[in-house]
Amino acid sequence: MSKAKKIFTMEELIDIVEDKLDEYMVVQQPEDLFKSMRYTVLLPGKRLRPVMCLETCRMLKGDIEKALPTACAIEMLHAQTLIHDDLPCMDNDDFRRGKISNHRMFGEAVAVLAGDALLTFAPQIILKNSEALSDECKLKLLNEYHNYAGAYGVIAGQVIDIQSEKGEIKDNKNEILRYIHLHKTADLFKLSIRSGAIIAGADDEKMAILTEFAEKLGLAFQIADDVLDETSTFEALGKTPGKDKYAGKLTYVSLFGIDNAKCKLTCLFKECYDIMNTHEFNSQIFIDIIEGIKKRVKL
Amino acid sequence: MSKAKKIFTMEELIDIVEDKLDEYMVVQQPEDLFKSMRYTVLLPGKRLRPVMCLETCRMLKGDIEKALPTACAIEMLHAQTLIHDDLPCMDNDDFRRGKISNHRMFGEAVAVLAGDALLTFAPQIILKNSEALSDECKLKLLNEYHNYAGAYGVIAGQVIDIQSEKGEIKDNKNEILRYIHLHKTADLFKLSIRSGAIIAGADDEKMAILTEFAEKLGLAFQIADDVLDETSTFEALGKTPGKDKYAGKLTYVSLFGIDNAKCKLTCLFKECYDIMNTHEFNSQIFIDIIEGIKKRVKL
Numbered sequence: 230m231s232k233a234k235k236i237f238t239m240e241e242l243i244d245i246v247e248d249k250l251d252e253y254m255v256v257q258q259p260e261d262l263f264k265s266m267r268y269t270v271l272l273p274g275k276r277l278r279p280v281m282c283l284e285t286c287r288m289l290k291g292d293i294e295k296a297l298p299t300a301c302a303i304e305m306l307h308a309q310t311l312i313h314d315d316l317p318c319m320d321n322d323d324f325r326r327g328k329i330s331n332h333r334m335f336g337e338a339v340a341v342l343a344g345d346a347l348l349t350f351a352p353q354i355i356l357k358n359s360e361a362l363s364d365e366c367k368l369k370l371l372n373e374y375h376n377y378a379g380a381y382g383v384i385a386g387q388v389i390d391i392q393s394e395k396g397e398i399k400d401n402k403n404e405i406l407r408y409i410h411l412h413k414t415a416d417l418f419k420l421s422i423r424s425g426a427i428i429a430g431a432d433d434e435k436m437a438i439l440t441e442f443a444e445k446l447g448l449a450f451q452i453a454d455d456v457l458d459e460t461s462t463f464e465a466l467g468k469t470p471g472k473d474k475y476a477g478k479l480t481y482v483s484l485f486g487i488d489n490a491k492c493k494l495t496c497l498f499k500e501c502y503d504i505m506n507t508h509e510f511n512s513q514i515f516i517d518i519i520e521g522i523k524k525r526v527k528l
Numbered sequence: 529m530s531k532a533k534k535i536f537t538m539e540e541l542i543d544i545v546e547d548k549l550d551e552y553m554v555v556q557q558p559e560d561l562f563k564s565m566r567y568t569v570l571l572p573g574k575r576l577r578p579v580m581c582l583e584t585c586r587m588l589k590g591d592i593e594k595a596l597p598t599a600c601a602i603e604m605l606h607a608q609t610l611i612h613d614d615l616p617c618m619d620n621d622d623f624r625r626g627k628i629s630n631h632r633m634f635g636e637a638v639a640v641l642a643g644d645a646l647l648t649f650a651p652q653i654i655l656k657n658s659e660a661l662s663d664e665c666k667l668k669l670l671n672e673y674h675n676y677a678g679a680y681g682v683i684a685g686q687v688i689d690i691q692s693e694k695g696e697i698k699d700n701k702n703e704i705l706r707y708i709h710l711h712k713t714a715d716l717f718k719l720s721i722r723s724g725a726i727i728a729g730a731d732d733e734k735m736a737i738l739t740e741f742a743e744k745l746g747l748a749f750q751i752a753d754d755v756l757d758e759t760s761t762f763e764a765l766g767k768t769p770g771k772d773k774y775a776g777k778l779t780y781v782s783l784f785g786i787d788n789a790k791c792k793l794t795c796l797f798k799e800c801y802d803i804m805n806t807h808e809f810n811s812q813i814f815i816d817i818i819e820g821i822k823k824r825v826k827l
Contacts, residue, residue, distance in 0.1 A: 259687045263679065352651070371670060375652045388558045389558055
């Protein structure tokens with residue numbers, strides 16, 4: 230049965246993604262390496278990024294079956310960033326999504342290598358499972374992947390984030406915080422949404438609008454995360470709360486306070502809805518994502 | 529001036545590669561990240577892998593200009609493996625190629641991220657600088673890259689190597705040593721030689737022969753490395769010698785002794801020359817590489 234035209238609920242898309250991830254992350258040799266990769270990819274999660282990829286594709290009348298390998302690859306990339314972020318030399322976190330973090334489970338060496346392996350495994354998933362896409366489309370997707378995953382994307386954000394934790398950032402804190410949020414968080418949102426749009430064959434104008442939308446949603450997501458780090462519990466977060474504050478980390482809340490953070494969130498969500506309305510992006514799922522975040526931070 | 533038809537010496541090819549690496553590794557933002565990436569990529573080295581890529585391309589009548597971005601990308605990947613291998617949770621080495629290792633110079637967090645960044649930067653170099661190659665050829669190259677760089681390639685070897693260091697390997701030591709050498713070392717030789725062949729448009733038969741040749745040369749190179757670790761000095765190696773022995777690591781020498789290692793080397797080099805002669809691979813550079821290794825281990 231083709232999934233091309235059907236409109237799925239968030240829960241249905243999550244199920245589709247999780248089934249496929251389970252299939253892709255089958256344990257091969259070397260066993261410890263694949264077990265470690267599989268462990269973090271399959272940790273319980275909201276699968277926000279692959280869902281956004283699939284939903285964008287559907288919204289633009291694309292076939293979500295064709296987007297499924299890429300959506301899963303982006304979730305693998307996301308898992309890679311979590312594994313390396315949690316390492317003792319980075320955030321040194323023992324928990325992730327309510328479970329023991331990768332390096333605590335498999336040891337630091339295997340965790341570093343599992344992250345490395347996911348970085349190359351993810352584009353292989355796109356390359357090996359996208360027979361339905363043209364060579365040009367595959368190359369575009371790989372270009373997006375490497376651009377947002379690498380030194381111009383997520384990793385740029387992570388480096389500056391670490392420097393901010395060490396108290397190395399003294400000036401232009403506002404600007405630098407925006408840089409961290411843009412790269413560390415919004416870039417994966419952009420990758421997800423842009424990849425879905427590429428597979429659906431979106432034109433440059435649509436790509437530009439969707440990129441702006443992804444950026445605002447990503448920034449909002451990170452500010453919400455900063456708020457939750459201060460106000461939430463271990464049970465609700467699945468990781469140790471209050472760590473940012475304790476680490477003296479540069480966050481939206483540490484810089485502007487909770488009230489201003491919530492105000493900024495309201496603003497960003499309004500802008501997201503404005504874009505959706507102006508450009509007739511009919512998506513219950515993006516509404517659910519936005520309302521879900523609002524609910525979590527009690528907006 | 530086109531470099532397509534000219535036969536270069538090893539030194540000339542090294543210069544071409546180093547000039548291009550210098551150009552590709554220009555420091556961008558975030559500065560610390562790019563400085564760290566650049567540092568290890570530009571450490572003094574023999575540039576064996578990119579040279580093999582270019583020379584294979586030339587040997588098969590391909591245009592080495594077209595292979596240069598890929599050759600450089602492979603050197604970046606090699607640098608990535610060095611950065612992560614040297615980390616405290618891996619081999620914990622303070623020196624590399626006679627200089628301070630990356631994490632000692634830039635800190636562990638930046639070193640982990642610089643490695644990650646190189647893993648995605650390298651394929652971007654191929655994607656962005658290969659206008660002269662067809663889409664199909666680019667996809668083939670990326671497929672090779674991700675295959676040999678990842679969980680089926682170098683990383684597989686590294687995981688088992690680390691387990692062997694921890695004394696976790698009790699049985700089938702011979703088989704496991706071969707697995708480590710095949711993946712940790714020979715896979716990058718295969719990637720280099722196969723990529724040069726792909727760019728030159730080699731057929732399946734040639735690819736198979738060259739893959740066999742790359743495997744034998746890679747195995748020989750690693751066994752020579754094992755011998756040198758026991759017999760050489762810091763000055764000659766550029767890294768701490770005797771570490772393998774001290775770490776109780778599984779090496780060809782620890783398993784079979786120096787004499788058998790040298791005997792195996794003689795054998796492998798003979799097989800390399802046999803392949804070259806049978807299939808009329810006319811390459812002074814591959815001869816220079818083999819003779820260079822023989823000289824270093826006093827064969």
